[in-house]
Amino acid sequence: MKSFLAFVLCLICLGVANAQLKAPAESAMDRFLRYVKIDTQSQEDQTTVPSTRKQLNLANLLAKELTALGAENVRVSEFGIVYATVPGNLADNSKVPVVGFIAHMDTSPAVSGENVNAIIHKNYQGGDIVLPKDTSQVITAAKNPVLKELIGDDIITADGTTLLGSDDKSGIAEVMTMIDILRQNPQIKHGTLAIAFTPDEEVGGGIEKFDIKGFGAKVAYTVDGEELGEISDETWSARTATVTFQGKSTHPGSAKGIMVNAMYAMGDYLGRFPKDMLPETTEGRVGFVHPYAGVIDVETSSVKILLRDFDVSGLDAKEKMLRDMVAQTAKKFPEVKIGITVEENYKNMKEMLKEFPELTNNAMEAARRAGLKPFMKPIRGGTDGSLLTFQGLPTPNLFTGGSNFHGKLEFNSRRGLEKSTETLVHLVQIFAEKS
Numbered sequence: 001m002k003s004f005l006a007f008v009l010c011l012i013c014l015g016v017a018n019a020q021l022k023a024p025a026e027s028a029m030d031r032f033l034r035y036v037k038i039d040t041q042s043q044e045d046q047t048t049v050p051s052t053r054k055q056l057n058l059a060n061l062l063a064k065e066l067t068a069l070g071a072e073n074v075r076v077s078e079f080g081i082v083y084a085t086v087p088g089n090l091a092d093n094s095k096v097p098v099v100g101f102i103a104h105m106d107t108s109p110a111v112s113g114e115n116v117n118a119i120i121h122k123n124y125q126g127g128d129i130v131l132p133k134d135t136s137q138v139i140t141a142a143k144n145p146v147l148k149e150l151i152g153d154d155i156i157t158a159d160g161t162t163l164l165g166s167d168d169k170s171g172i173a174e175v176m177t178m179i180d181i182l183r184q185n186p187q188i189k190h191g192t193l194a195i196a197f198t199p200d201e202e203v204g205g206g207i208e209k210f211d212i213k214g215f216g217a218k219v220a221y222t223v224d225g226e227e228l229g230e231i232s233d234e235t236w237s238a239r240t241a242t243v244t245f246q247g248k249s250t251h252p253g254s255a256k257g258i259m260v261n262a263m264y265a266m267g268d269y270l271g272r273f274p275k276d277m278l279p280e281t282t283e284g285r286v287g288f289v290h291p292y293a294g295v296i297d298v299e300t301s302s303v304k305i306l307l308r309d310f311d312v313s314g315l316d317a318k319e320k321m322l323r324d325m326v327a328q329t330a331k332k333f334p335e336v337k338i339g340i341t342v343e344e345n346y347k348n349m350k351e352m353l354k355e356f357p358e359l360t361n362n363a364m365e366a367a368r369r370a371g372l373k374p375f376m377k378p379i380r381g382g383t384d385g386s387l388l389t390f391q392g393l394p395t396p397n398l399f400t401g402g403s404n405f406h407g408k409l410e411f412n413s414r415r416g417l418e419k420s421t422e423t424l425v426h427l428v429q430i431f432a433e434k435s
């Protein structure tokens, strides 16, 4: 009843003159609960895309459901990417840009996504949420201020033994329900939409197989963000440095005057990292350097370092600092040969997206029409949209209502799913209105 009422309200705020709107055949919540049951965990360091065959189970199901929802050109590519087109219903669809919506099917390799048992905490009344199958897993009100907004809502969590898979099955359920609502309500006017569901977002690699031309969108959105209202057109600019320390190994029994132990040089180098420039000491718009993996050995030691900043100038400064640190360590350890290489990973998509302000403006307007307070949030990471944007398909990121991605404390809510869906419906209308 409650959800029916919420739906009537949201139809009213869709601003369609004829209030005789039909509900979707299946709610975003019901779709979401079905999709999270399908294990789609991806795996690092695989040579194939998708990295795990089980992702195809969801891909094939979504293709079938898209066809049933009246989508056209539905196909699953050899890499497990689902593509579809939702035809526009305007007198002249060519006047409106084809808008793309992309969500990813895989879940993080960090935590199991097998046998996800979704728990619905009905009519949440505040306080901590203890997950029933592992009571050490607690979603605390203190660490999750967003819970305050969810009083009276139905919160969806896993049972404490797996992740939930809100990242990004929320995005998938919301896009599918948008298509469902548009199909039930042809009086909502929209241009042609391009839909894609991708594998292997969490491990990278899936998006490299993306067929931008075949997708056919002029602009797109990934639906893969968190808190309601959060819109992102900025990601890190990212580089990775590798610093190698070359010593000389010999039998320790006869090493005097011969052995050069590379480990000490690496230790010296690591000691030079400024403590206020690390992931564990920074937040918001402040970038970092992060030594994250290495090999330690007498003969050759090496360390890999992430460099992250929203501005290229900030990234350049960090790279210079790492190189200066190499020079300082080299001076102290003249017998160790130290080398540094730096590779480019991805760039802040803002550099391109600033040319397309209407993308974020329309999304902000859509969120406002859904009764939300939209806000811009830079992503301290990369998205599939970063790569697409630099390949010519401008793609900011939209919220899904979810929280605590990649862990057992992941959650979303009925309102989170419904409001995100509603925003997408408004968004396609806005593109039609403004063209």
Ligand SMILES: [Zn+2]
Residues within 6 Å of the ligand: 104, 167, 168, 201, 224
């Ligand atoms: Zn995601």
